[in-house]
Amino acid sequence: MHDSYRDAAPALRAGSRLEPVGRVFTVTDLRVPQLAASVVRRETLITWAECGYPFVRTAERLVVHRDTLLHRLTTTGDR
DSSP: OOHHHHHHHHHHHHHHHHHHHOOOHHHHHHHHHHHHHHHHHHHHHHHHHHTSSHHHHHHHHHHHHHHHHHHHHHHTOOO
C-alpha cells in the first residue's frame, strides 16, 4: 500500500492546487500538469549545469527572475 500512496500523493496535491473545491480527478486529468512540471524542472537543471552553476547567468538564460530559479532548484517534484 505504501508504494500506491507514494505514487498517488503527487496527483492528490496537484489536484487540490488545480481545483481546491474537492473534485475527484483521474490520472488523465493530472498527467499534463505533472509532465509540464517535470519538463520545466529538467530544463532548469540542465541549463544551470550548462551555465556552470551561477544563479544569475542561469536565470538570465532561462529568462526568469533569480528567485524563480532558486524556487525551481529547491522544490522537489513530489509536493
